[in-house]
Amino acid sequence: MQSTAFEIYIFDPETKHYEKQDDTNIWFITSHGCGKVNILNIDKETKIEQISRWKLRIIPLSLPDL
16 A cells, blocks of 8 residues: 655754654644644654644655555
8 A cells, every 4th residue: 555654854843852763753644724734643642733734745655555
């Protein structure tokens, strides 16, 4: 299954602690509006609300077929 994920590549004071976590800097958009998005981490627990969409970059992610 092919899916699109995002990584944070512009860090601000609220997201700075995710900068050094390359293996978990994988996010999925859960909702969007007015240039901001809510994202859910690949760990399915960590959420960030209202991050600017331009701070994210698309990364290809291959998931196994379920």
